[in-house]
Amino acid sequence: xxxxxxxxxxxxxxxxxxxxxxxxxxxxxxxxxxxxxxxxxxxxxxxxxxxxxxxxxxxxxxxxxxxxxxxxxxxxxxxxxxxxxxxxxxxxxxxxxxxxxxxxxxxxxxxxxxxxxxxxxxxxxxxxxxxxxxxxxxxxxxxxxxxxxxxxxxxxxxxxxxxxxxxxxxxxxxxxxxxxxxxxxxxxxxxxxxxxxxxxxxxxxxxxxxxxxxxxx
Numbered sequence: 574x575x576x577x578x579x580x581x582x583x584x585x586x587x588x589x590x591x592x593x594x595x596x597x598x599x600x601x602x603x604x605x606x607x608x609x610x611x612x613x614x615x616x617x618x619x620x621x622x623x624x625x626x627x628x629x630x631x632x633x634x635x636x637x638x639x640x641x642x643x644x645x646x647x648x649x650x651x652x653x654x655x656x657x658x659x660x661x662x663x664x665x666x667x668x669x670x671x672x673x674x675x676x677x678x679x680x681x682x683x684x685x686x687x688x689x690x691x692x693x694x695x696x697x698x699x700x701x702x703x704x705x706x707x708x709x710x711x712x713x714x715x716x717x718x719x720x721x722x723x724x725x726x727x728x729x730x731x732x733x734x735x736x737x738x739x740x741x742x743x744x745x746x747x748x749x750x751x752x753x754x755x756x757x758x759x760x761x762x763x764x765x766x767x768x769x770x771x772x773x774x775x776x777x778x779x780x781x782x783x784x785x786x787x788x789x790x
Contacts, residue, residue, distance in 0.1 A: 575657035576600075577609025577665055579631040582616055585645035592649060592681070599653040605710060605739070606688035609665040610655035616642040617674035619696030620719035620749070620756035626695065628671050629663045635671035640698040642674025649681045656688030656710070666690040667709065673699040675722060684709055688739075691729070694720035694762075701725070708732050710739050712746040713769070716760055716787070719749065723763040731772035742778050744769040748785030761788040 578598070580586045590596035600607035612628050616637035619626050625636035647668075658664040667684025668691075675698040683705040684691035691706030696718035706713035706729045713729035731741040750756035771780050783789060 575607065575609045577630050577657070578611045579628070579633055580611075580613040580644055581633045582614050582635060585643065586613065586647065587645050588647050588650055590649035595649040595651050597651050597653065603654060605654055605686050606656040606658065607654040609657040610652060610687070611668045612665070612671065613644050613668065613673050613677075614671045615644045615673040615677065615697060615699075617672045617697040617699070618719060618758055619672045620753075620758055621696065622752070626671065626718070628669065630659065630665050630669070636696065637672065640674050641676045643676030644673050646678040647680070647682055648678065651683040651685055652687070653685045654687065655684065658689070664689040666693045666715075667706070668692050670694045670697055670699055673697040675700050679704075683707065690715045693717075694722070696720055698722050704728070706730070708737055708741065710741050712743045714745045714747075716747045716762060717750065719756065719758045719760045721758060721761045723765065725765040727764065727767045729768075730770045733772050734775065737772075740774055740776055740778070741772055743782045744771055744780050746779075746782045747787045747789065749787040751785055754786030756786070759786065759788055761790070763790045
């Protein structure tokens with residue numbers, strides 16, 4: 574079983590690097606999917622049935638009504654080679670934000686060469702800034718379950734399959750709730766300043782895929 578980092582409800586992570594000396598979360602095995610990434614579970618909303626859920630990795634509870642919940646601080650972090658898959662339904666992103674509240678600080682974070690999504694939001698209200706996704710084979714940015722934070726300065730880049738060695742899926746794939754398209758609160762993030770560079774996938778993968786009731790500005 575691969576290693577992963579799990580921040581449960583009520584706990585906080587304090588991971589603060591600098592521009593010249595970032596925190597690098599990586600693996601000895603230098604290939605996509607080598608480890609299980611970072612999972613943060615907060616007490617902010619999710620529109621999953623019953624208003625709570627369990628994380629895909631770690632089976633930890635998330636959700637609630639505290640949209641100002643604080644799960645800590647992430648600054649100047651690069652996560653490499655994430656994306657470990659327990660099975661086809663349980664895969665690890667670079668960072669999975671589960672019901673994370675807007676009291677949490679997330680700035681200057683990169684997901685690099687992962688085999689699942691770069692960053693995925695399962696509900697919550699967390700605001701993020703300066704996020705970069707490079708060569709993640711599934712979606713670069715993904716949200717579901719009613720995420721309604723603000724994301725400022727996003728970059729996603731996909732190298733060509735011929736040189737990277739694997740294909741990549743969407744630059745953004747997002748929904749409101751796959752089981753109930755009208756579930757509330759409705760996913761409605763605000764995205765500001767995006768650079769999204771796809772790899773012209775031979776499989777015809779979409780650049781931006783918005784579905785299942787999501788809203789976005």
